[in-house]
Amino acid sequence: GKKVFFNNPMWPGEAHSLEVKNILFKGKSEYQEVLVFQSSTYGKVLVLDGIIQLTEKxxxxxxxxxxxxxxxxxPSPKTVISKIFINLAEAILFGKVFVILSTFVDGLVHWQLLNVVVAAFGYCCNTNLHVRLTLLQCxxxxxxxxxxxxxxxxxxxxxxxxxxxxxxxxxxxxxxxxxxxxxxxxxxxxxxxxxxxxxxxxxxxxxxxxxxxxxxxxxxxxxxxxxxxxxxxxxxxxxxxxxxxxxxxxxxxxxxxxxxxxxxxxxxxxxxxxxxxxxxxxxxxxxxxxxxxxxxxxxxxxxxxxxxxxxxxxxxxxxxxxxxxxxxxxxxxxxxxxxxxxxxxxxxxxxx
Ligand code: AAT
The missing domain is CATH 3.40.50.150 (Vaccinia Virus protein VP39)
Incomplete structure (x- = not known):
């Protein structure tokens, strides 16, 4: 008994046990021994080379x-803003000033930061400007x-x-x-x-x-x-x-x-x-x-x-x-x- 239970090199001298109700699968793959059993209190258990990998509980x-x-x-949605477009067509349609802002940011810009930029931008260009941002969210x-x-x-x-x-x-x-x-x-x-x-x-x-x-x-x-x-x-x-x-x-x-x-x-x-x-x-x-x-x-x-x-x-x-x-x-x-x-x-x- 001692040999079997206390010889795992990862935790020598100790063992944790679960009561086995019945064995559902036992196989040997190219890499390891695979075992599935039904335990009394933790549901089904997956064991690889004698080590518990998971229990349902x-x-x-x-x-x-x-x-x-x-x-x-x-951050999510992933806030790498690859490009910020101002919707040109709508700006023309509304006959107002249009600006092309194409920023390439090779890193992360936080959503809130972007909102601040947009708000400040809208404020500077007066409220009539119809701005739509198209975010290409990677x-x-x-x-x-x-x-x-x-x-x-x-x-x-x-x-x-x-x-x-x-x-x-x-x-x-x-x-x-x-x-x-x-x-x-x-x-x-x-x-x-x-x-x-x-x-x-x-x-x-x-x-x-x-x-x-x-x-x-x-x-x-x-x-x-x-x-x-x-x-x-x-x-x-x-x-x-x-x-x-x-x-x-x-x-x-x-x-x-x-x-x-x-x-x-x-x-x-x-x-x-x-x-x-x-x-x-x-x-x-x-x-x-x-x-x-x-x-x-x-x-x-x-x-x-x-x-x-x-x-x-x-x-x-x-x-x-x-x-x-x-x-x-x-x-x-x-x-x-x-x-x-x-x-x-x-x-x-x-x-x-
Ligand atoms: N989610 C269950 C927990 C595991 S499973 C670990 C998985 O890693 C196994 O399916 C195993 O086949 C796989 N594995 C092992 N080596 C490699 C490798 N070199 N390349 C790809 N996959 C591998 C882990 C539980 C942790 C237990 C802590 N004591």
């Missing part, structure tokens, strides 16, 4: 946090690394400002098993904005066009097995390269109780790689080892991102997602609270 906490921490920190492109269950896709699909959701999952078996046993998560694959790439994310990111993504979410397994390289510096460098200036990364970052050193290493790599900001947040997920999971959020150099105060609050999102599922865990208060760190962690990762 508490997956909401992890998936909602890892998706909305980054996406609610980016939409966001997001990449998910891992996450083959589809839960993170389900959460991203709440954001209408996103036009493309790439996902790079290494293991087709995880996708298939999720579609069969976890319809509440796999529903994420039904969003027409989703494009599935089955392959190694290390390779995928090496070939990603520079500056393509607004946000990258790394929902990967622990760094033993296929996810080993996903905590190493070269991987973070390819992520930073694939992000636009001021783009954000949200990376699964283990447990503050069990992996302080791993977290420290990841933070110092990220501080070197991401010249915007680097923050650590955490949430309670009862079935992850030690009952908590962390998230490392980073932004690249560019328009500053304030992760702690969500600029794009979830409560103000427009339109309901097709899957109609309500949020169960995440809200704006939880978002800000997630960045409050215990003193020992602040000291150890030098966040004071």
């Amino acid at each position: 508490d997956e909401c906490a992890y998936q909602e946090m890892i998706a909305h921490l980054p996406l609610c920190s980016l 939409k966001m492109q997001v990449l998910v690394v891992g996450g083959g269950d589809g839960g993170v896709l389900r959460e991203i699909s709440r954001h209408n400002s996103v036009e493309l959701i790439d996902i790079c999952e290494i293991d087709q078996m995880v996708i298939d098993v999720s579609k069969k046993f976890f319809p509440e998560l796999a529903v994420g694959f039904e969003d027409p904005r989703v494009q599935v790439h089955v392959g190694d994310a290390v390779e995928f990111l090496r070939n990603a066009p520079p500056g393509k993504y607004d946000a990258i979410i790394v929902d990967s397994s622990d760094p033993v097995g296929p996810a080993q390289e996903l905590v190493e510096k070269p991987f973070f460098e390819t992520i930073a390269r694939a992000l636009r200036p001021g783009g954000v990364l949200c990376n699964m970052a283990e447990s503050m109780w069990l992996h302080t050193h791993l977290i420290e290493d990841m933070i110092s790599i990220c501080r070197e790689t991401f010249k915007g900001s680097v923050h650590y947040a955490w949430a309670s997920v009862p079935t992850y080892p030690s009952g908590v999971i962390g998230f490392l959020v980073c932004s690249t150099e560019g328009p500053p991102v304030d992760f702690v105060k969500p600029i794009n609050p979830i409560e103000k999102l427009e339109g309901a997602p097709k899957h109609k599922r309500e949020l169960r865990f995440y809200n704006s208060e939880i978002h800000s609270a997630a960045f409050a760190l215990p003193s020992f962690l602040r000291r150890e990762v030098n966040l004071l």
Whole structure:
């Protein structure tokens, strides 16, 4: 018994157990052992190489946090104003002064700022001027690394400002098993904005066009097995390269109780790689080892991102997602609270 239960290198000497009602699936893919079982108290459970990846009862906490921490920190609708047009035709029609204002702003302009500019402009040119702005709002492109269950896709699909959701999952078996046993998560694959790439994310990111993504979410397994390289510096460098200036990364970052050193290493790599900001947040997920999971959020150099105060609050999102599922865990208060760190962690990762 001892050997079986207490020998995981990620959390030696401890184990957490769930009562198994019955086993629903057991398979071996090219990359890992895949197991699905019905538990007595947490619903169905997905296990990879003996490690719980999710349970139906508490997956909401992890998936909602890892998706909305980054996406609610980016202004929306994406306020990269590529061009500001004053509607020429209408200006002529109304026989008033017309002005062509064509501004190319290669960065982010905040909505409110734009409103101020428009108001000031209207004021200067007198009120008769009929001005209409046509905003070419570029939409966001997001990449998910891992996450083959589809839960993170389900959460991203709440954001209408996103036009493309790439996902790079290494293991087709995880996708298939999720579609069969976890319809509440796999529903994420039904969003027409989703494009599935089955392959190694290390390779995928090496070939990603520079500056393509607004946000990258790394929902990967622990760094033993296929996810080993996903905590190493070269991987973070390819992520930073694939992000636009001021783009954000949200990376699964283990447990503050069990992996302080791993977290420290990841933070110092990220501080070197991401010249915007680097923050650590955490949430309670009862079935992850030690009952908590962390998230490392980073932004690249560019328009500053304030992760702690969500600029794009979830409560103000427009339109309901097709899957109609309500949020169960995440809200704006939880978002800000997630960045409050215990003193020992602040000291150890030098966040004071
Ligand atoms: N949302 C469920 C939580 C996960 S799933 C992690 C996924 O990452 C798995 O489906 C795995 O196949 C995939 N993965 C692992 N390595 C790679 C890789 N190199 N490229 C692409 N996908 C990969 C994570 C739970 C965290 C548990 C914390 N203890």
